[in-house]
Amino acid sequence: MTIVDTFAEGRGLRRIREDRVPSTANEYGKPPKGAAEKAVRANDGQPSRPRSFSGGAFLPYLLPVILVILWQAGSSAGFISDRIMPSPVAVIAAFWERLLSGELARDVGVSGARALSGLLIGGSIGFLLGIANGVSKLSEQLTDTTLQMLRTIPHLAMIPLVILWFGIGEEAKLFLTSLGVLFPIYLNTYHGVKNVDRDLIEMGQIYGMSGWSLFRKVIFPGALPSIFVGLRYALGIMWLTLIVSESIAANSGIGYMANTAREFMMTDVVVLALVIYAALGKLADVIARTLERTALSWNPAYQR
Amino acid sequence: MPIGPYQSPLAFISDAELDSHHAAQPVEYQASPQPAGLRLRGVEKRFGDNQVLRGIDLDVPAGQFVAIVGKSGCGKSTLLRLLVGLDDPTGGRIEFVDEAGEAVEPNSRIVFQEPRLLPWFSVADNVAVGLGDGVPKAFGRREAERALAGVQLSDKVKDWPSKLSGGQRQRVALARALVSRPGLLALDEPLGALDALTRLGMQDLVTDVWRELGFTAVLVTHDVGEAVHLADRVIVLDEGRISLDLEIPRDRPRRYGEPALAEIEGKLLDTILGKA
Structure with missing residues (x-):
């Protein structure tokens, strides 16, 4: 967690620096150069990219498809042992079998619910603390140092203690996931609020905004880009924490499915669990990015 | 932005025209408040050991266009911030008076060198900010569109500020300041960041809105030519x-390069540079 989290903070800082470009030059951020060129070309009535190669949308998936084909060929030819790595077809078969039996839907549902509730609880706490500490000097002085100390503890290192506290039930998983997502969201929300353009806040005050309306119209929208960075890092940590805590002890969920399969040497199911984690992680990221694009449509960096 | 020959005094769009556009309910229109004159007596401002203003006595009749010029650090921006209540003087008094000398609420607004628009609000919503909180949405939109028409930006109502040029952003900022019909408008180098030609067009626009709305205007600028042209x-x-x-006894419209204005400009520059 420390590595990911430190990295998350670094990203937050970098964003902030980008945002702090001298305001006289351009307080709205400039669209990337390429975008401008594209727009110019679009104005000329020409396609933004030559259409000689039509595989644009497919190209990113070319490499994975080739890898899967090689993998299948290797398995079929007997180069790869089933004990080490099942063939893609075996994984698909395992997927189909579990889908029909209803186990898959149950496990994914249980894991998804755990992930979401952890995100909701930890995320809300991190968000509220970030806002409070960004807005209020008193709150910052009271809690920021404590939070900065706590966040350096790898939250997975607390597993032994968490098991002693909560046993191996749902509370332990919820606690770990919440703890994991809390810090990236806290740090980025806090930095986002801290770095809202002072000139805009002064402007808002001149025009009679204060308290809630100043927050709603100036501070929150100004911090939003940074908050989204926090959210996307938190999603990564959320899945990571869930995988670990489900592997330790659980009687349902994707981690449980993988662990049980390991005991019976069902490598196909173990790999299936990995694929599902990858798919869920990607899905979460796509949702976050869509939200980001919608909420930040004013920002030239998100305009197409 | 039209540049060059003087534009006809601008006409704010009439109510009837707006109604035909939106088919909205007619809204009670805010009466143009009185322009607020200024009466400064011994105004001082110090920041720690640094005394920026050393006793300013000044009377500005309601509706006058005053320009304040001077070298960097002479205290002109500080004075402006005191006038609109962004800072409090450390000594002396600032009073706002109407034509008869009676105290009035100034309803003052300020335009900065940077437009300070909210990038996450559309152009119209940014202007509606100028009406303050708790204004009904439909009313805010109507007033915003009217003010934007006044600065010739009717076609940008729904755009994001990031889509506009520097001069257009500054016009939006001007519309935001004017939408609530201020009695006193403070302009803190509002054209300082614009290119030369855009600046000339904006000068005409500022003159137009001032003549149309009749507020008291206080312009801080380091461009003596601009001061002489506008004030x-x-x-x-x-x-x-x-x-x-110094009074500028010239009728409007004023042309650029008028000999009489050039003479005044020269005299002012001599004073500022200490050659007088």
Whole structure:
């Protein structure tokens, strides 16, 4: 967690620096150069990219498809042992079998619910603390140092203690996931609020905004880009924490499915669990990015 | 932005025209408040050991266009911030009076060198910010569109500020300041960041809205030519004191390069640079 989290903070800082470009030059951020060129070309009535190669949308998936084909060929030819790595077809078969039996839907549902509730609880706490500490000097002085100390503890290192506290039930998983997502969201929300353009806040005050309306119209929208960075890092940590805590002890969920399969040497199911984690992680990221694009449509960096 | 020959005094769109556009309910229109004149007596401002303003006495009749010029650090921006209540003076008094000399609420607004628009609000919503909180949405939109028509930006109502040019952003900022019909408009180098030609067009626009709405205008600028072109009266500040107070007895519209104005400009520059 420390590595990911430190990295998350670094990203937050970098964003902030980008945002702090001298305001006289351009307080709205400039669209990337390429975008401008594209727009110019679009104005000329020409396609933004030559259409000689039509595989644009497919190209990113070319490499994975080739890898899967090689993998299948290797398995079929007997180069790869089933004990080490099942063939893609075996994984698909395992997927189909579990889908029909209803186990898959149950496990994914249980894991998804755990992930979401952890995100909701930890995320809300991190968000509220970030806002409070960004807005209020008193709150910052009271809690920021404590939070900065706590966040350096790898939250997975607390597993032994968490098991002693909560046993191996749902509370332990919820606690770990919440703890994991809390810090990236806290740090980025806090930095986002801290770095809202002072000139805009002064402007808002001149025009009679204060308290809630100043927050709603100036501070929150100004911090939003940074908050989204926090959210996307938190999603990564959320899945990571869930995988670990489900592997330790659980009687349902994707981690449980993988662990049980390991005991019976069902490598196909173990790999299936990995694929599902990858798919869920990607899905979460796509949702976050869509939200980001919608909420930040004013920002030239998100305009197409 | 039309540049060059003087534009006809601008006409704010009539109510009837807006109604035909939106088919909205007619809204009670805010009466144009009185312009607020200024009466400054011994105004001082110090920041720690640094005394920026050393006793300013100044009377500005309601509706006058005053320009304040001076070197960097002469205290002109500080004075402006005191006038609109962004800072409090450390000594002396600032009073706002109407034509008869009675105290009035100034309803003052300020335009900065940077437009300070909210990038996450559309152009119209940014202008509606100028009406303050708790204004009904439909009313805010109507007033915003009217003010934007006044600065010739009717076609940008729904755009994001990031889509606009520097001059257009500054016009939006002007519309935001004017939408609530201020009695006193403070302009803190509002054209300083614009290119030369855009600036000339904006000068005409500022003159137009001032003549149309009749507020008292206080312009801080380091461009003496701009001060002479726009103002009824130019005040030179030097080390926190008024060193020259000069009427510009020229009718409007004023042309660029008029000999009489050039002479005044030369005299002001001599004073500022200490050659007088």
